[in-house]
Amino acid sequence: MNVALSRRGVWLLRSFFAVVVIFLYAPIALLVVFSFNNSQLPSFPLSGFTLHWYHQFLVNADLRSALGTSALVAAISSVGAVLLGVLASIALVRRRFRLKSPVSALLLSPLVIPYVVFGISLLLFFHAAGIPRSVLTVVIGHIVISLPYTILVLMPRLQQIDVSLEEAAYDLGASRLRAFRSVTLPLLLPAVVSAYLIAFTTSFDEYAVASFVVGTRSTFPIFLYSALRFPNQLPQVIAVAVVVISVSLVVVIGAEVGRRVAERRLG
């Protein structure tokens, strides 16, 4: 017998769960429908099937360049964030030192700072330092934002990895670096990959901070935001939305499933 829920309770909660899932996915499903709708306005009644909007965004040079810029920013900033995250996680999990709790609070604090505040802080900082806004300044900001996410993914995995494996490597004469490379890193790899993907998607989607420090080359969210203000671009933007949402759903679900499988195999 389930002591937490009656059979009726299970049924009620399951129905509620289904309603919420429908509420969450219905807007996305509507975007899919209207991306194929042959009308300038996304409204009922539907007026026929078209691939016109998909074709239009494929030939839109601004859009493609924005996607490219975002991919570049995300690729670089996530490497940076994962690198810093691995270093910080090892220190937090494997080492004893004074001031550990303030240090970990500082490392995680970008999670709670309002992005509008961090955005203007970076804006004023780059202004005061005389650094012109560019792709690089966006990368710098995104590394700060993504760092705590990578730490939150890496730390639990590192805690699971038995320290005695590393100690065995030292006893067999391995240096610290060697032990990390040959023992810890392979076991940590699934978490490193999911940390990378989380940092990548965080950066790829980030608008608030980027809006303050972006230069003349727009990232994809910056492009989207300005396109949302022009109704004639709306149908193409919906088509892009469908593609981006589908790709990110596949990546996210694939990454999660892959990580579970890999970690089960590694033990």
Add this chain to the structure above:
Amino acid sequence: MGRGQGVLTVSEAQARRRRLRPDFTTPGLLGLPLAWLAVFFLVPIAIVGLYSVGRLTLDPGPHTVTLAAWREFLHSPIYLKLFWKSVKMSLVVSVIVVALAYPLAYYLALSGTKRKYVLLLLLIAPFLTSYLLRVLAWKVILGNQGVINSFLFWTGLRSPDHPISQLLYSRFAVMLVLGYIWLPFVALPIFVTLESLDRRLFEAATDLGATRWQTFRRVTLPLSLPGVFAAFLFVFIPTLGEFVTPSLVGGASGYMYGNQIVDLFGTGFPDWQTGSVLALFLLGVVAVLTIVFSRFLQTREVTAG
């Protein structure tokens, strides 16, 4: 070196290694991450502080330190009223979203369903897709020519001359979209807390004659409060400083404190000093909330454990 070479006993060598480990490697590991945050996170916030007291300014000229902007802010009815409005909006959104997420998490954690991780992923996946595109979806749905209104015209339930115009560009739209965006994510901390509860407590309660409802009220709910508070904080903090959603679906009535900060740094009438004061005030409120709640959470965990 030199002294005592080759005569280290095993225990001495171990002691030395133990000494070397924290002394040498910890700064090596933490140096880069902490330096990055110091330069690109803490220093920028300090610079906002300098702007807020007029030590740095947008225009070149005499720089005198003054608290005038702070004084003005604390006595201005406009900014504080706007802040209070934003607090109320995020409070309503956070409470509703947590209340909706709790039964979802409860179902996943305690109904005994075998596919709980699949269902959890199904729930959270929308949160991991583009934020702006989910806002876009609601813009398409709520507009005067949007999905809901055009559906009503089409079916004849409403005349095209009188669309329901308060759907978009309103406080309601901002709160609906923010709730939609945060709902999937909020179930996660509650799920984790419920999942880690000791099931024997429920059995003990049942054995002592408690009904399911009593067990929930006296055992499950109190023990899951840390997760509930964490979930609340996870929505409340980001929505309080929100400016993207209100600027896209809020119109004038959905204008929030975050929009005011952005506008003070915008191209219209920039006032970086006042803007810095507003930003630091928001940061201060968030910092206090985080510290108060995190202490509260820790003590809850101690007493619950």
